[in-house]
Amino acid sequence: MKKRILIVSDSYPPELRSASELMRDLAEGLSEQGHEIFVVTSYPKFNLAGDATKIYSQLSEENGVKVIRVKGLPHHKVNFIVRGIAQMILPYLFYRAVRKNISGKLDFVILHSPPLPLSSVSSKIAKKYSGKYILNLHDFFPQNAVDLGILKNKLIVRFFERMERRAYKDADYIVVPSESHKKFLGNERSVNLGKIDVIPHWIDMGQFERVSRTNKYRKLYNLEDKFIFLFAGVLGPSQGLDFILKIADKVRDEKDIHFLFVGDGMAKESLVAMAKDLGLENVSFEPFVSKEEYPFLVKDVDVGIISLTDKNTTPAVPAKLIGYMAGGLPVIGFLHEESDGTSIIREAQCGFASPFGEIEEAAQNIKKMHEGRGDIRKLGENSFSYAQSHFSKRVCINRWIAIMESL
Numbered sequence: 001m002k003k004r005i006l007i008v009s010d011s012y013p014p015e016l017r018s019a020s021e022l023m024r025d026l027a028e029g030l031s032e033q034g035h036e037i038f039v040v041t042s043y044p045k046f047n048l049a050g051d052a053t054k055i056y057s058q059l060s061e062e063n064g065v066k067v068i069r070v071k072g073l074p075h076h077k078v079n080f081i082v083r084g085i086a087q088m089i090l091p092y093l094f095y096r097a098v099r100k101n102i103s104g105k106l107d108f109v110i111l112h113s114p115p116l117p118l119s120s121v122s123s124k125i126a127k128k129y130s131g132k133y134i135l136n137l138h139d140f141f142p143q144n145a146v147d148l149g150i151l152k153n154k155l156i157v158r159f160f161e162r163m164e165r166r167a168y169k170d171a172d173y174i175v176v177p178s179e180s181h182k183k184f185l186g187n188e189r190s191v192n193l194g195k196i197d198v199i200p201h202w203i204d205m206g207q208f209e210r211v212s213r214t215n216k217y218r219k220l221y222n223l224e225d226k227f228i229f230l231f232a233g234v235l236g237p238s239q240g241l242d243f244i245l246k247i248a249d250k251v252r253d254e255k256d257i258h259f260l261f262v263g264d265g266m267a268k269e270s271l272v273a274m275a276k277d278l279g280l281e282n283v284s285f286e287p288f289v290s291k292e293e294y295p296f297l298v299k300d301v302d303v304g305i306i307s308l309t310d311k312n313t314t315p316a317v318p319a320k321l322i323g324y325m326a327g328g329l330p331v332i333g334f335l336h337e338e339s340d341g342t343s344i345i346r347e348a349q350c351g352f353a354s355p356f357g358e359i360e361e362a363a364q365n366i367k368k369m370h371e372g373r374g375d376i377r378k379l380g381e382n383s384f385s386y387a388q389s390h391f392s393k394r395v396c397i398n399r400w401i402a403i404m405e406s407l
Helices: 018-032 080-101 118-128 143-147 154-170 179-189 216-220 242-250 268-278 294-300 319-326 341-348 359-371 373-390 393-406
Strands: 004-008 036-042 059-062 065-070 108-113 132-137 173-176 196-198 227-234 257-264 283-286 303-307 331-335 351-355
Touching: 004 018, 004 118, 018 036, 018 065, 018 108, 018 319, 018 393, 036 080, 065 080, 080 118, 108 118, 118 132, 118 154, 132 154, 132 393, 154 179, 173 179, 173 393, 179 196, 216 294, 227 294, 227 319, 227 359, 242 257, 242 268, 242 303, 242 331, 242 359, 257 268, 268 283, 294 319, 303 319, 319 331, 319 341, 319 373, 331 341, 331 359, 341 351, 341 373, 351 359, 359 373
Parallel strands: 004 036, 004 108, 036 065, 108 132, 132 173, 173 196, 227 257, 227 303, 257 283, 303 331, 331 351
Antiparallel strands: 059 065
């Protein structure tokens, strides 16, 4: 039976963030199944490929999805005070835009969180339009911000903790990306496990299957003779990317090893300065590439890097891991102990993972990958095979449909 579904997300393409790609895949996948899909999101300003700027109307139809874009304060690549203010204003702007552009009943409202403040408006919209509210929870806020030293004021922390408890209470159902997330909600937040289900990050495998290695980006970045370790995505504080620069410093004598950062974010300026101070010739920084070009970039490198600082105490699955695996890349991870990335890498047998901050072990794993180039192809095949069976868009969207039917 055809459903009317609203997806609430602070980012959506053309913004190049893992959340925006996930929500587009979900929106378009549900639309392809015959459902009427709306998305309410922020007007795109940051994390764009090249000069991919254009004027967007408030309501547009894109690949069968009705997209409502809302102008507000910037909330990416800005300081945390501005981001906090922007995220507190966003619910009011989103609600007003939804009321203006959507009439009639909505069967489901799905929120991608963070940002947590959008939970209240998602619940409010669901009640107003007589629908069910599903919280698609990817990170635990405010705990992750406390871990990173972003939130220190106890009054503000308690304010957001109350908001967090309310978000879990208001949700008719909660979808998380791993069993560790589910256990954390049950054990640490006392949420009824009966209202929680696990659907991992998903990806459109076809975009990677249709392309092969061209060496286009090796030529563009002048890295044709290098063994390339790629970190692609938002360069933010939670990844602890200065650790990768320390590793690069440790292995600088391996002349054909190169660390390539492709993306942008709050940490980029300090990372570029650190690489310069260390005199690292085996590190380079490039801007975002478009979604269409990303598979070509992945095919042109040798190994994908994922990194999460050990300041985090909550479960996490880096979404970029799924993109690397879909592209058939071996993976090397530097991860905190609560990350499911380590268990995925080991279960898939697609690379190496070591604790974040363990510089000697990390450097040794980098050298193993480099020296064991004959095994790279097998690791890549394992990576792709695991992604195909666990993270394909088709498999995961069918699970979303099953949840909605059960509700």
